[in-house]
Amino acid sequence: MRLHRLVLAAFGPFGGTQRVDFDELSAAGLFLLHGPTGAGKTSILDAVCYALYGSVPGARQSGQGLTLRSDHAAAGARTEVTLELTVAGRRLEITRQPPWERPKKRGAGTTVEKAQSRLREHDATAGAWKDLSRSHQEIGEEITQLLGMSREQFCQVVLLPQGDFARFLRADAEARGRLLGRLFDTRRFAEVEKRLAERRRTTEARVREGDTALLADAHRMQQVAGDAMELPEAAPGEPGLAEAVLAAAAVARSTARERLTVAHCGRLAAESAQAAAEHTLADVRERARLQQRFADARERAAALEERAGAHREAQARMERARKAEAVAPALELRESADAEHREASARAARTRALLAEGFADAGAAGLAAAARRAAEELGGLESARRGERRLADLVAERTELDRRERDDDEVLTETETWLAGWDTVRDGLRAAVESAQEAATRAEQLDGRREPARRRLEAARRRDELTRDLEAARRISLASGEHAQTARAHWLALKEQRLDGIAAELAATLAEGAPCAVCGATEHPAPARKVAGHVDREAEERALAACRVAEEDHAGDERRAGVVREALAAATAEAGDAPTDRLFAEAQELEEAYALARREASALHPAREELRQAEREHERRTAAQREAAVRAASRVGHRDRLERERAALEAELTQARGAAESVAARAAQLERQAARLTEAAEAARAAEESAARLKQADGRLDEAAFRAGFDTPRAAADALLDATAHRDLQRRLDVRQVEEAAVRALLAEPDTVAAAGQPPADLATAQAAAAAAAERLRAAASAQDAAARRCAELDQLSARAATGVRRLAPVREEYDRVARLAGLTAGTSADNERKMRLEAYVLAARLEQVAAAATVRLQRMSSGRYTLVHSDDRAGRGRSGLGLHVVDAWTGRERDTSTLSGGETFFASLALALGLADVVTDEAGGVRLDTLFIDEGFGSLDDQTLDEVLDVLDSLRERDRSVGIVSHVADLRRRVHAQLEVVKGRSGSVVRQRGYLPSGRRGSGEE
DSSP: OEEEEEEEEEETTEEEEEEEEHHHHGGGSEEEEEOSTTSSHHHHHHHHHHHHHSSOSGGGGGGOGGGGBOTTSOTTOOOEEEEEEEETTEEEEEEEEOOEEEEOSSSSSEEEEOOEEEEEEEETTTTEEEEEEOOHHHHHHHHHHHHOOOHHHHHHHTEEEHHHHHHHHHSOHHHHHHHHHHHHTTHHHHHHHHHHHHHHHHHHHHHHHHHHHHHHHHHHHHHHHGGGOOOOSOOTTOTTHHHHHHHHHHHHHHHHHHHHHHHHHHHHHHHHHHHHHHHHHHHHHHHHHHHHHHHHHHHHHHHHHHTHHHHHHHHHHHHHHHHHHTTHHHHHHHHHHHHHTTTHHHHHHHHHHTSOGGGSSOOHHHHHHHHHHHHHHHHHHHHHHHHHHHHHHHHHHHHHHHHHHHHHHHHHHHHHHHHHTHHHHHHHHHHHHHHHHHHHHHHHHHHHHHHHHHHHHHHHHHHHHHHHHHHHHHHHHHHHHHHHHHHHHHHHHHHHHHHHTHHHHHHTTOOTTSOOTTTOOSOOSSOOOOOTTOOOHHHHHHHHHHHHHHHHHHHHHHHHHHHHHHHHHHHHHHHTTOOHHHHHHHHHHHHHHHHHHHHHHTTHHHHHHHHHHHHHHHHHHHHHHHHHHHHHHHHHHHHHHHHHHHHHHHHHHHHHHTTSSSHHHHHHHHHHHHHHHHHHHHHHHHHHHSTTHHHHHHHHHHHHHHHHTOSSHHHHHHHOOOHHHHHHHHHHHHHHHHHHHHHHHHHTOHHHHHHHTSOOOOHHHHHHHHHHHHHHHHHHHHHHHHHHHHHHHHHHHHHHHHHHHHHHHHHHHHHHHHHHHHHHHHTOSTTOTTOOOHHHHHHHHHHHHHHHHHHHHHHHHTTTOEEEEEEOOBOTTSOBSOEEEEEETTTTEEEEGGGSOHHHHHHHHHHHHHHHHHHHHHHTTSOOOOEEEEESOGGGOOHHHHHHHHHHHHHGGGGTOEEEEEOOOHHHHHHOOEEEEEEOOTTOOEEEEEEEOTTSOEEEOOO
């Protein structure tokens, strides 16, 4: 890349238009760019970078856009940069205009003009410029592609910032890595590291996920298997985990099946023991019930006997009370005779009108007697009333008892019918479970045979196809071989014919006086003549070419036949000699058997569930049958008691009711009759004997007491009971009578008497034995169910684990491969001895090239004293491979570049910058960088060193380069004749140029 011309307009500190002719400045090889601080020296370099890339270097990037415009520019002046250069043999002109605010054409204020770019190329043939593009993006891509450098690389290589390279010398490995990474664009290597690391993490996550799932299955298998399985100690991602899990699963499955067999045998034994214990318990319960019934009856009889005296006293008192009831009216009449005498006549008329015809003419005594009889009868009906209510309760209780008996009979009938077929149902369900389990095992076995059968069938089909192909290839090869032999025979025949006529062919070349090629004679008296059909050299060569073509075709056919033969051998080795039809039939039969086994195995879970439900139903019905039997046994005695009590009550109530519908109706009749008779008797007595009532009452009282069997009326009064005492006494007598009848009935029952003669029943022992047997049965059934579930779950989990292991195998292989590559590129594997990352390795190689290129100039600048060397040593925890040391030839020691003095650091950094420019140029595809700029740093050099540095820079002309030095050093103005001076003023900076003209005369630049 060579710069020719730069035009600035209203850019940076330049308010007007400034032109820089780099061709004139570059004529001497070295030119100086100088001027006071702030004049705009760096703005010249910024303009070059802006023209090429549309942005300015480094930290000044934030100064783009409207701020690139000069503050000294006129309001209507457009900011513009035009650069003319030659790159890759093409002469280009780039014009860029940043966005700027211009005055509005109409009205006051400003408006922002958009940025514009233009790229033109000079056509040498036509001698004119032609437009290439006005697109920012297209121009940027075109320039970047031609230069082969990014903006950052250009700023480091062409606009050499000495301060950056001084820092580069003293920087650590990390800082050097960042700078070299920007210059050589090693992001792709870092991207390779990143992608390998990401892929490693992805595959590792997949492996860990698979191992985690496998360990989860192993944990579930351990939970299912219990102490029959030990978990492997390997963690997710470690090798050997899959094999350990599968081995542990196989041991757990075998142990689970053995425990299932043991649990099945234990359950059968527990069922037999439980049935025997239940039968014994039922017998003991019945005997205990009868013995307790007999004992209760004996206790009740003894209690009745103890209360016999009190019962006789109660009977005697009841009898006296009944007798005293006859004396009661007389007592009442005597007490009320005086009060009732005045009302006797009127009451007699009213009361007699209410009496029946049979009592119309009865006297007071007769009415009183009838009233007493009615009252006595009414008193006797109180017990009958209670009996009638009790009878209704008995009828309801008997009805409920009958209903419960019918319900229990239905339960027993239904349960017996269901239990009668239980063994058949259970055996059928178990057979279905076993059949489905066998089908599942068979399906698993068949599944393992399907893939080999399919591969063998495919190999057989390939074998048949390759057999046909081989036969065709053999025919083709045979034909081509015959053709090759024919062609060879034809060529040999033509060759022989030519040899036979070679004399005529040689004679045709003879010339008079020329020596013969065979005998050397110059005279040719009788040269041979060509006969008809003579074969010349061209015919022989054509035949030879045809022969070789035929042989090559035959060799190609033989190779193709050999390839087909090898493929046929491989297919035959895999398929064997079995016919394809038979293999197809076997594979089809295997698929059908597998499908059938899968369909049969799919019924395993429903069959197990149906068996568990049937067993629960059997337990429920068995318990219901036992409970119904117990309830039926208890109802027998209860019904007998109810029947006896009902019969006794019905006999008593029949007598008590008489002609009435019920005892209550009869009592109501008697109550009305007794009231009327009493009222009538009282009224009669009052009417007949009102005058002598007291006397008559005494007489009647004595007479009544005498008739009742009492010695005195007082004795009759003492024996008289009120209604409450009478009912209570009567109730006690009735209860005693019922209790005696019940006890006699119980003591007369044959079963009860027979049971009483047997030894006492040990119910607690029988119940404990039955409960223990039932608990053993439940435990055995639970153990069998648990063992069956354990086997099924272990089979399922093992199959899933095996599938997971097969699916995870290629992922694990991929992870091992990617992990090795990722570790190698990241510098963490043992194969990477220096622990260098891939990017660091590439950068170290580039740094080694840069150090080698820089040393060539550094030795010249330092008079052979210093040499830059690259070091692979690792500094602390930093990256290795990016060390940079300087070797001092005077001391013979190698030391760090940070120990160089200020001047030494300058020319070392300059040499490094120039070496870096050479390496980056080569890296950019060989694009020549004919124009370079060096920014500052010369003030730290002494005169001798400065001369040496300038000699080195001047030597760059050997590669047809021009170097622009940006410096304030006054001595450089005397040493470097071609100069570009930047002068600042109040109206903006201007440039002044002087250099070598093509004629060799020194000229001045243009402001």
